[in-house]
Amino acid sequence: MFAQTPEEKTVQFDTEFIEQKKFDNKKIEAYKKQDAFIYVVEKHEPTILEKAWNWFKRTIKKVLSYLFDDISPAVGFLKWILNVLPYAIAGLVLFLIIKFFLKVNVRNIIDGKKAQSIVNLSDEESLIKEKDLPTLIKTAITNGNFKLATRYYYLLLLKKLSEKEHISWQQEKTNEDYIKELATNESLHKEFETLTHLYDYVWYGEFLIDKEKFLKAETNFKKVIAKI
Incomplete structure (x- = not known):
């Protein structure tokens, strides 16, 4: 047996110059002043409303999990109902x-009959197109319902403006849209805008209008309608 001769190894030294990097x-x-480099996470204590909302989401999740998960404790007829x-x-x-948004006659669909053409008028559209607004105004005034009388006067105003093609009345438009349409009509724009705000306050803002205030508003309505 002979001893193995060990391999001689030489140590190599790197003579390349290395430049030391320094931080600026x-x-x-x-960078510290930029929001993108701020990583501090502040703890937020949930409010009572957030806690209630989180509880509601957890409850819904449990119910849905009970209904739709493959593993369900329900068996027999109860399981069939849940499925x-x-x-x-x-x-x-x-x-x-189908019934409330598409305005489809569901009974005709079920019976297989051909549905007739049906036009569903909103309350406002029906009043403008079909009703005698001056008569409705007189009835509302007689009954002391000045709020309703103000509404009828405003709809009559829209009707007259539409008939004279000062505006293009459409069901989906807002009162602000009509104000913008009359922007170029200097003789009607300002007065119509004032009456529109009055109507909004009375009809939508629950602004109480008595007989005295109504008579002043009625004078302005008649003035603008006569000008149209």
Whole structure:
């Protein structure tokens, strides 16, 4: 047996010059002032409303988990009900969408009959297009309902403006839209804007209007309607 001769190894030295990098303290301070480099997370104590909302979400999640998870403690007929329930809810939602939003005659669909052309008028559209507004105004004044009389006067004002093509009346438009349409009509714009704000206060803002205030408003309504 002979001893193994050890391999001689030489140590290599790196003679390349290495430049020491230093941090620029001015740039570091500039970065510290930028929001993108602030990583401090402040603890936020949830409010009572947030706690209630979180509890509501957890409850809904539990109910949905109970209904839709594969592992369910319900068996037999109860399990069948829970399986059918989501589809029943979906069908009910679809029914409501069809009935209240698309304005479809559901009975004709079920019976298989051809649905007739149906026009669903809103209260405002029906009053403007079909009703005798001056008569309605007189009736409301006689009954002492000055709030309703103010509404009828404003609708009559819109009707007259539409008939003379000062505005293009459409159901989906707002009163502010009509004010903008009359912006170029110097003789009507300011007075119409004032009457619009009055109407908004009385009808939507629950502004109490008595007989004395109504008579002043009625004078202004008649003045603008006569000008149209």
